[in-house]
Amino acid sequence: MIGPAQTPAPPYFAVIFTSIRNEQPGDGFDETDTQLFELAQQQPGYLGYESVGEAGVGITVSYWESEAAISAWKAVADHRAAQEQGRASWFDAYDVRVARVERAYSFGRDAS
């Protein structure tokens, strides 16, 4: 579980990654997931990351300054290797949606 993310005022971009995992103990997914999060944070245009998993279904949302930043992140070598391993073994199915965040608002008990 990672998040919630702190993001600037819109507009910015979101990648919504929804997955169905075939959860095999020791398949290396969790380690790679953590490494990718650390790697993403070093990417130009990275804004934030949220990831929650329950009963084999995962939703990860990453936030980016631009579509160019998303394309660059998709092409990073370690990320590409993870995408291939994801299709080969970790995921039974996934959806990737690239969206432009138009507006946002927050609630916080302490900030009220």
Next chain:
Amino acid sequence: MIGPAQTPAPPYFAVIFTSIRNEQPGDGFDETDTQLFELAQQQPGYLGYESVGEAGVGITVSYWESEAAISAWKAVADHRAAQEQGRASWFDAYDVRVARVERAYSFGRDAS
């Protein structure tokens, strides 16, 4: 856990709802969550719903045909009551982001 959602070709809209819950047994959250999902499905312009929770952090993404459909859903009476109860008790914090899905792709082991 609800999802993943089956959605049509973009463009369409997504509401990304990220929350931090103060999990109190018997606080009625789960029942309301299920009711809201059933209610959302009856709304004009509803396209899909995904919701995952882990360790008090939740990500719910709902998909809609238009921003007007999102505004109408936000104004539904039972939904408004849930929003108020959410701020009063269920959530310590949440973020709502409204985004326009520009492109999407899927992977499925059986569909390959």
